[in-house]
Amino acid sequence: MSLPAWLVWLLTLAVVGLFVYAADRFGKRVPVKRQPLYNRLLAIGFPLLLLVAWELLVNWGYLNGRWFPPPTRIAAALWDLIVSFDRFNKTSLLGRPWLIPSVLPEQGWRGAWGLVTESHVLATLFRVALGFVIGAAPGVLVGMAMGLNKTIRQMLDPIMSAIYVLPKIAIFPLMMLIFANPFGEGPKVAVIAITAFFLIAINTMAGVRGIEPVYLEAGRNFGAGRWQMLWHVIVPAALPIIFSGLRIALGSALIVIVAVEFIRAQQGVGYLVFYYWQVLAIDKMYASLFVVMLLGVGLTWLLQWIERRVMPWRR
Amino acid sequence: MPDASPKISARNVSKYFETAHGTGVALQDFDLEVRAGEFVCIVGPSGCGKSTFLRILAGLTPHSAGTVAIAPGAPGKPLNSVVFQEYAIFPWKTVLDNVAFGLQMRGVGKKERYEVARQWLARVGLAKFENYYPAQLSGGMKQRVAIARALANDPEVLLMDEPLGALDAQTKTVLQGELMRIWEEHRKTVVYVTHSIDEAVLLADRVVIMTAHPGTNKTEFEVDLPRPRTVATTATPEFAAMTGLVWQALEDEVRKAMADQ
Numbered sequence: 001m002s003l004p005a006w007l008v009w010l011l012t013l014a015v016v017g018l019f020v021y022a023a024d025r026f027g028k029r030v031p032v033k034r035q036p037l038y039n040r041l042l043a044i045g046f047p048l049l050l051l052v053a054w055e056l057l058v059n060w061g062y063l064n065g066r067w068f069p070p071p072t073r074i075a076a077a078l079w080d081l082i083v084s085f086d087r088f089n090k091t092s093l094l095g096r097p098w099l100i101p102s103v104l105p106e107q108g109w110r111g112a113w114g115l116v117t118e119s120h121v122l123a124t125l126f127r128v129a130l131g132f133v134i135g136a137a138p139g140v141l142v143g144m145a146m147g148l149n150k151t152i153r154q155m156l157d158p159i160m161s162a163i164y165v166l167p168k169i170a171i172f173p174l175m176m177l178i179f180a181n182p183f184g185e186g187p188k189v190a191v192i193a194i195t196a197f198f199l200i201a202i203n204t205m206a207g208v209r210g211i212e213p214v215y216l217e218a219g220r221n222f223g224a225g226r227w228q229m230l231w232h233v234i235v236p237a238a239l240p241i242i243f244s245g246l247r248i249a250l251g252s253a254l255i256v257i258v259a260v261e262f263i264r265a266q267q268g269v270g271y272l273v274f275y276y277w278q279v280l281a282i283d284k285m286y287a288s289l290f291v292v293m294l295l296g297v298g299l300t301w302l303l304q305w306i307e308r309r310v311m312p313w314r315r
Numbered sequence: 316m317p318d319a320s321p322k323i324s325a326r327n328v329s330k331y332f333e334t335a336h337g338t339g340v341a342l343q344d345f346d347l348e349v350r351a352g353e354f355v356c357i358v359g360p361s362g363c364g365k366s367t368f369l370r371i372l373a374g375l376t377p378h379s380a381g382t383v384a385i386a387p388g389a390p391g392k393p394l395n396s397v398v399f400q401e402y403a404i405f406p407w408k409t410v411l412d413n414v415a416f417g418l419q420m421r422g423v424g425k426k427e428r429y430e431v432a433r434q435w436l437a438r439v440g441l442a443k444f445e446n447y448y449p450a451q452l453s454g455g456m457k458q459r460v461a462i463a464r465a466l467a468n469d470p471e472v473l474l475m476d477e478p479l480g481a482l483d484a485q486t487k488t489v490l491q492g493e494l495m496r497i498w499e500e501h502r503k504t505v506v507y508v509t510h511s512i513d514e515a516v517l518l519a520d521r522v523v524i525m526t527a528h529p530g531t532n533k534t535e536f537e538v539d540l541p542r543p544r545t546v547a548t549t550a551t552p553e554f555a556a557m558t559g560l561v562w563q564a565l566e567d568e569v570r571k572a573m574a575d576q
Binding site: 212214215217218220221222223224225228232233236237239311312313314315 | 373393395396405408448449450451464
């Protein structure tokens with residue numbers, strides 16, 4: 001290829017622009033009944049187009065494949081990550097679940113558990129899930145107490161607000177100091193728990209304080225006692241804001257866990273990204289990033305699913 | 316069974332509130348007696364404290380001076396239930412659970428409270444909607460649920476705080492008609508706060524007029540229009556004469572309230 005690079009980039013932009021224009025024009029003629037299908041097609045089609053452009057630009061030599069490996073190579077690297085076992089580290093991406101049928105009869109549950117513990121994805125999931133639960137439960141309780149009781153709120157608010165703005169990754173060294181084994185799971189889970197705790201406590205407090213007074217009055221007028229009030233009025237009325245706290249906390253927990261695994265881990269998706277940067281296996285680094293992304297999407301989806309189950313009245 | 320002793324008796328009820336600029340008066344020496352089975356409407360200009368008085372009756376706000384009493388009935392029966400202007404039905408509960416709420420709080424079993432709730436839902440024409448959530452209902456339907464919730468609780472007195480205030484004119488008219496029909500079946504003691512003269516005259520046995528801020532008794536009218544009343548009642552000359560009388564009594568107060576603002 002002998003076209004100047006700037007021309008190719010300009011052409012690429014033009015093609016993408018033309019595609020957007022054509023799709024917009026075409027979209028106005030799509031019958032209303034087919035609109036949802038068309039919208040879905042756009043949502044899938046446009047990213048696909050970008051991937052194809054990426055692939056071609058690398059193949060034609062206009063984009064450096066070393067730093068931006070084409071999607072097909074990333075896919076291949078991802079496949080490699082899934083099926084391979086790191087003998088040195090004794091880890092694999094997913095824990096090689098296809099080995100379970102052969103391992104189970106030979107080594108029993110112990111062998112199957114060994115497979116589970118070798119997984120990067122499950123290691124990260126374990127840290128996030130455990131830390132999240134440990135932080136969220138007291139977070140909701142403290143937030144409730146702060147929302148309901150003025151004295152508690154006045155006393156705790158300055159502390160909470162101060163720690164709230166502290167990036168939680170900054171206390172990871174402290175956590176390593178506190179726990180007997182700085183390399184173990186303790187400090188990692190703890191830092192996630194603390195991240196979740198403050199975000200959830202602050203949001204729960206906001207949720208409780210934001211309850212329309214008329215609901216509390218209606219509860220009282222219809223004879224709700226202290227606990228009935230909590231269960232039938234206060235908790236459900238605050239739930240939407242509590243859940244937005246959970247969503248923010250989940251996002252922050254993912255940032256923190258990846259950072260923690262960059263610094264100090266032998267396992268986990270953050271570790272993978274960092275490790276493949278260190279050994280300059282860039283396509284595997286991209287594949288690991290893709291896994292981190294999927295993890296975020298999966299967890300967010302799970303939280304939304306729970307939200308729909310817990311609050312069926314919200315549509 | 317008209318009872319000699321009043322169902323509700325409120326004497327010299329005042330409500331003061333502290334502000335940064337001193338003490339404000341929301342209600343000044345207001346008197347009200349309501350017989351059992353009587354439908355009383357309180358009408359007054361906005362800001363006169365009529366809603367405050369209703370909230371005092373409901374026990375939602377403490378009063379600063381005077382006495383308020385609702386005569387208790389059968390033991391375990393709630394003294395009052397409020398229908399709030401903003402509906403205040405719980406968005407997180409289904410229509411059925413909303414209507415059964417008062418009974419649930421008093422520990423009535425599921426089967427029994429649902430049975431009662433379904434009867435009331437049928438009466439307000441929402442039988443088909445028992446599994447809906449409030450967000451799926453129109454404003455008029457929500458207020459029907461709120462009314463059914465209060466009636467299912469079977470209180471000694473029903474307190475209604477501009478319950479139809481947030482509805483459009485047509486829905487309001489329909490609901491006034493339904494309210495009349497339901498009330499005439501049961502004749503529960505009702506205190507109904509409104510700023511609409513037409514509504515007050517249509518619904519009430521007695522219309523109590525309040526003065527502009529700070530609110531106190533101005534005057535009152537017995538409404539002896541024949542029952543059962545329907546929306547057609549509003550077209551009679553007697554109705555027009557009555558609303559004219561009420562407006563005469565109220566006009567000065569409304570102008571005073573407007574001048575205050």
